[in-house]
Amino acid sequence: FVQHITDSTNLQLLQMLQNASPPLKATVVVAEAQTAGRGRRGRQWYSPYGSNLYFSYYWRLEQGVQAAMGLSLVAGCALCSLLRREYQVNAQLKWPNDIYINGHKIAGVLVELAGQADAACNVIIGIGLNIALPETALQHINQPYADLTQATGQLIDRNKLIVQLQDELTNALNTFEIEGFKPFQQIFNQYDVFAKCLVSISGSATASGICLGVDENGAVLLEQDGNIQAYYGGEISLRAS
Ligand code: ATP
Ligand code: BTN
Structure with missing residues (x-):
């Protein structure tokens, strides 16, 4: 159409x-x-x-x-x-x-x-x-x-x-x-434009860390102090920090 x-x-x-x-x-x-x-x-x-x-x-x-x-x-x-x-x-x-x-x-x-x-x-x-x-x-x-x-x-x-x-x-x-x-x-x-960059997350979750890309489900992975955390869902934004 x-x-x-x-x-x-x-x-x-x-x-x-x-x-x-x-x-x-x-x-x-x-x-x-x-x-x-x-x-x-x-x-x-x-x-x-x-x-x-x-x-x-x-x-x-x-x-x-x-x-x-x-x-x-x-x-x-x-x-x-x-x-x-x-x-x-x-x-x-x-x-x-x-x-x-x-x-x-x-x-x-x-x-x-x-x-x-x-x-x-x-x-x-x-x-x-x-x-x-x-x-x-x-x-x-x-x-x-x-x-x-x-x-x-x-x-x-x-x-x-x-x-x-x-x-x-x-x-x-x-x-x-x-x-x-x-x-x-x-x-x-x-x-990934943010691969290995320091980024922050805002929206329904807030955090910052090194961006390690996505996991096998598409969640974005951030490394903070040696811990890797996965963030799901659409209500969050990533920015360089
Ligand atoms: P995020 O998805 O990480 O929250 P974002 O700020 O790009 O990032 P979106 O909702 O994805 O937000 O996209 C809307 C934004 O895209 C607008 O607020 C504006 O900054 C930008 N934008 C709007 N129209 C255009 C366009 N034609 N070309 C490029 N950028 C645009
Ligand atoms: C974004 O970056 O937030 C996504 C923008 C998506 C824009 C397209 S244009 C065609 C379709 N119709 C809309 O109203 N939005 C999407």
């Missing part, structure tokens, strides 16, 4: 799921602009009209809500691998949902869950990827940011990118359904 301007492509899929004929697994909604682009924890995703990617992908996860925690990492790994392989950029991941190039945020992942009538759950994976931001973005984004045109110096074919992303996500989610998070642990840790 291609939309010109919408509130949020994630919201569009959430609404479709409430309709009598829900979307098919792997349905994608894309838009040219969003008036209410959503980030994590009530934050906004700046979504101007132009040449960016506002992409939401529907998946029905048979393992249920418990497994959904690893999904934003799985989607982040898929996008990072794609950007590295096809666009030769040094994309990195910040747990649990951000993609950076040279310390500048280029993309974010927002996973939302909908109506779980049975053991399975409906998952919406939203991805915002900057392809060509206007200069006025500076007034709207309160952290360093990047876009793919500037990072690659190439003209980006968005249609091709959408197809590549849909394929990459489908492969990653099929693997995740069969093998769980384990195959993604090493991929995430290879792309």
Whole structure:
């Protein structure tokens, strides 16, 4: 489904799921602009009209809500691998949902869950990827940011990118359904922007320590005074400290 301007492509899929004929697994909604682009924890995703990617992908996860925690990492790994392989950029991941190039945020992942009538759950994976931001973005984004045109110096074919992303996500989610998070642990840790850095955690937990990447479930590991502690869940943020 291609939309010109919408509130949020994630919201569009959430609404479709409430309709009598829900979307098919792997349905994608894309838009040219969003008036209410959503980030994590009530934050906004700046979504101007132009040449960016506002992409939401529907998946029905048979393992249920418990497994959904690893999904934003799985989607982040898929996008990072794609950007590295096809666009030769040094994309990195910040747990649990951000993609950076040279310390500048280029993309974010927002996973939302909908109506779980049975053991399975409906998952919406939203991805915002900057392809060509206007200069006025500076007034709207309160952290360093990047876009793919500037990072690659190439003209980006968005249609091709959408197809590549849909394929990459489908492969990653099929693997995740069969093998769980384990195959993604090493991929995430290879792309981790904070590997071996001193970081602090804020939100529903606070701590600081050396970041040791993620464990086999996708929890982030911090080492403090020789102890390794795992932090789960989506209500926390990592920062360099
Ligand atoms: P964390 O996920 O660790 O809490 P975060 O500060 O990046 O980190 P998110 O909720 O993931 O928070 O993302 C929303 C933030 O992303 C916004 O507050 C803004 O700083 C930034 N942002 C918003 N729109 C864009 C965009 N188009 N490109 C890059 N960054 C953006
Ligand atoms: C983040 O970094 O917090 C995640 C941002 C996710 C933005 C995408 S754009 C497509 C989809 N629709 C939304 O409203 N949000 C996601």
